[in-house]
Amino acid sequence: MDMPSSPTPKSKVLVLGSGNFGSCLADHLGNSDHEVYIWSRHTSFVEHFNLHHRNPSYLKDHVFSSNIRAVGPSIPDKAMIHQMDVVLFAIPTQGVRETLAKLRSSLVGDNLPLMIFVNKGIETNTHALTLEIIADTCGGDIARAATFISGPSFAREIVRRQPTSVSVASLTESQAQRASEIFHQPWFRCYTGGDPIGLELAGALKNVYAIAAGMADGLGFENNTRASLITRGLAEMTRIGTAYGASPLTFLGLAGVGDLFLTCSSPTSRNYTVGYRLGKGEALEDIIKTLGSVAEGVTTAKGLKKIIDEMKVSACIANGIYEVLYEGKDVKTGVQELMCRPPSRELDLPDEGGEHAKRLLGKLGMD
Numbered sequence: 253m254d255m256p257s258s259p260t261p262k263s264k265v266l267v268l269g270s271g272n273f274g275s276c277l278a279d280h281l282g283n284s285d286h287e288v289y290i291w292s293r294h295t296s297f298v299e300h301f302n303l304h305h306r307n308p309s310y311l312k313d314h315v316f317s318s319n320i321r322a323v324g325p326s327i328p329d330k331a332m333i334h335q336m337d338v339v340l341f342a343i344p345t346q347g348v349r350e351t352l353a354k355l356r357s358s359l360v361g362d363n364l365p366l367m368i369f370v371n372k373g374i375e376t377n378t379h380a381l382t383l384e385i386i387a388d389t390c391g392g393d394i395a396r397a398a399t400f401i402s403g404p405s406f407a408r409e410i411v412r413r414q415p416t417s418v419s420v421a422s423l424t425e426s427q428a429q430r431a432s433e434i435f436h437q438p439w440f441r442c443y444t445g446g447d448p449i450g451l452e453l454a455g456a457l458k459n460v461y462a463i464a465a466g467m468a469d470g471l472g473f474e475n476n477t478r479a480s481l482i483t484r485g486l487a488e489m490t491r492i493g494t495a496y497g498a499s500p501l502t503f504l505g506l507a508g509v510g511d512l513f514l515t516c517s518s519p520t521s522r523n524y525t526v527g528y529r530l531g532k533g534e535a536l537e538d539i540i541k542t543l544g545s546v547a548e549g550v551t552t553a554k555g556l557k558k559i560i561d562e563m564k565v566s567a568c569i570a571n572g573i574y575e576v577l578y579e580g581k582d583v584k585t586g587v588q589e590l591m592c593r594p595p596s597r598e599l600d601l602p603d604e605g606g607e608h609a610k611r612l613l614g615k616l617g618m619d
């Protein structure tokens with residue numbers, strides 16, 4: 253979509269992570285006239301990118317904005333971090349804690365950059381959301397100001413300027429507004445909100461339901477089945493989110509139903525693809541080895557299982573996916589078990605709970 257961009261003040265942005273999404277967002281910001289640096293832990297990426305303005309491993313056909321410079325492989329130092337207006341984390345969830353730990357000593361003093369996170373997952377060992385990982389590694393002040401972007405946004409469509417809309421949330425809504433102004437373009441709309449816990453849960457959970465939708469398609473089921481999975485997946489996500497302490501309304505937004513619909517209905521999705529190949533009978537290990545990119549739903553299913561068990565919330569689809577991925581349950585048996593459950597009420601939200609969010613906000617000094 254070729255439209256004039258709105259004038260936004262030029263920012264200095266450091267993107268951490270040079271995969272599909274990091275390089276796609278670096279390109280978006282570079283093309284919006286920001287001064288962009290992209291960090292990779294791979295020397296080969298840094299050299300290749302600075303020479304050719306192409307990513308050797310992802311989005312290979314795309315020529316990236318000339319406003320981007322690659323840096324690495326060592327993590328940017330304090331002087332560089334303090335020159336930035338924004339540090340954007342586009343690293344899979346399981347790598348966020350390690351990366352923040354490396355940056356922690358640079359994240360002190362005044363005028364810290366706005367920290368934006370776009371990963372969609374739950375940490376496996378701790379079942380922590382990213383907000384909690386930030387609080388653990390960098391403290392409550394930084395976590396309260398952190399901003400999260402989520403929503404239906406395939407990297408390969410953003411680099412082609414397909415009209416895209418996302419949700420942007422922070423506990424400090426003025427920071428979400430700042431992030432939104434930096435990203436917003438006529439082909440990339442940002443909607444702000446103040447429920448980062450709900451936004452994070454929605455983005456992480458939809459990846460698990462996308463595996464379920466892919467499995468159903470791989471087994472040869474058609475449109476009725478996919479529509480059921482999307483709708484019942486949304487009910488389950490909303491129930492889990494509300495029990496956690498998030499707003500049920502967040503699940504009706506772009507980060508919720510928007511991204512769930514996208515990821516459950518397109519083979520562009522890596523999570524859908526994992527499910528589809530499982531449905532066709534491939535082994536998870538072989539799929540992961542050959543996927544070439546992260547499918548966050550696979551690891552998130554583990555963290556989610558712990559959260560569901562702790563909250564004692566009913567989540568038969570997420571439990572079924574966990575059993576297929578980690579307990580050797582046959583895919584067809586999993587589907588049969590789901591369908592053979594007794595009938596139940598269609599829409600129920602827990603009328604108590606929220607302990608997980610209360611504990612997390614307490615960690616952030618917000619109790």
Ligand SMILES: NC(=O)c1ccc[n+]([C@@H]2O[C@H](COP(=O)([O-])OP(=O)(O)OC[C@H]3O[C@@H](n4cnc5c(N)ncnc54)[C@H](O)[C@@H]3O)[C@@H](O)[C@H]2O)c1
Nearest residue numbers: 269270271272273274342344347371372405406407545546
């Ligand atoms: N690709 C998309 O369309 C898309 C859209 C929205 C959100 N996301 C989310 O963005 C995050 C990144 O996804 P992606 O598509 O870029 O994944 P990817 O697999 O394409 O790339 C991941 C990148 O992160 C790097 N990385 C992995 N672990 C790291 C670590 N411990 N330290 C430093 N770097 C590390 C890898 O080297 C690679 O460059 C995921 O959480 C994903 O769910 C992706």
Ligand SMILES: O=P(O)(O)OC[C@H](O)CO
Nearest residue numbers: 403404405406521522523
């Ligand atoms: O390819 P997936 O399944 O990781 O989905 C990518 C994005 O999350 C879509 O919004």
